[in-house]
Amino acid sequence: MYSKGVRRVGAFNVALLGKWCWRMLVDKEGLWYRVLKARYGKEGGRLKEGGSHCSAWWRSLCRIREGIGERVGSWFENNTRRVVGDGNDTLFWHDIWVGEISLKFKFPRLFDFALNKECLVEDMRRRLGADGEGEGLWRRRLLAWEEEGVRECSVLLQNIVLQDSVHDVWRWSLDPVHGYLVREAYRFLTNYGESADGNLVDDIWHKNIPSKVSLFMWRLLRNRIPTKDNLVRRRVIHQDDATCVSGCGNAETTTHLFLGCEIFSSLWSHVWHWLGISSVFSGDLQQHFVQFTYMAGMPRYTHSFFTTIWFASIWVIWKERNYRVFQNTASDPSILIEKVKLNFFYG
Known part of the structure; x- marks a missing residue:
């Protein structure tokens, strides 16, 4: 684990690079954008990465743009919105x-x-x-x-109402009025990192959880597992192959796979029935984890109990996804809940 001081230095550097990423979006008539466009080219509305021949500075910007930085997942993309005029x-x-x-x-x-x-x-x-x-x-x-x-x-x-006199703009969700500010980005990265680190130390590296599962969860909560959208972003597979393996027709993202897919996420209703609880959980994976493991009204000592159940459920969904991808086999959700009980890492 990084020390707090090193993490803050890293967060500040990432926030500075994020400022350049923001400039590449909003100032396409600027000198730097035109220079980078002439050198690396443009595809899909964005500047190309340039492969192994690009500069270390530009490679760092591309990594921020692709969602890498201070273990916060796709922090830049998640806070960037296109507002259509x-x-x-x-x-x-x-x-x-x-x-x-x-x-x-x-x-x-x-x-x-x-x-x-x-x-x-x-x-x-x-x-x-x-x-x-x-x-x-x-x-x-x-x-x-x-x-x-x-x-x-x-x-x-x-359903979209276009306004002839209003130009399309980029909006930075952390500060919709002033746009991207290094100060606000730094505060977001450090605050997010501190809460995430606490959960990692106390929960992910649990003595009753196999190390391979803990490592998977560490990557999962940073959106670094090989879901199809991440594979497309890394140019491992074609965009045509990015749909969810369940056949629901949606793109396979981390959130969709574990929480949104009507096939895979149906396991959670079986888990709730098994535990005898009823609740509505967040559509954000990290918030879902916090809500599930710190169940309202439950004693504090049950946190470890619910943590291992959540990990077992996530692990079973991921294994089932891989069985469908690589072995072309599928299990019913009623079978998956039995696998959760079998893979229950507690005790």
């Missing part, structure tokens, strides 16, 4: 402008068949039309089940 400067497929993920991950099949992958929101709304057909948008005629995704895109566009 007239829709003339927001990339329909690449930017996160509606929902929590970009539409190229939500509709990977459609993105693969799109003729213009750099199209803007305003252009897409005009060309897609109210009927949802979008003639001339795709490389081939879509199948019936693929057209369902097109109609869903059409509904998204119909």
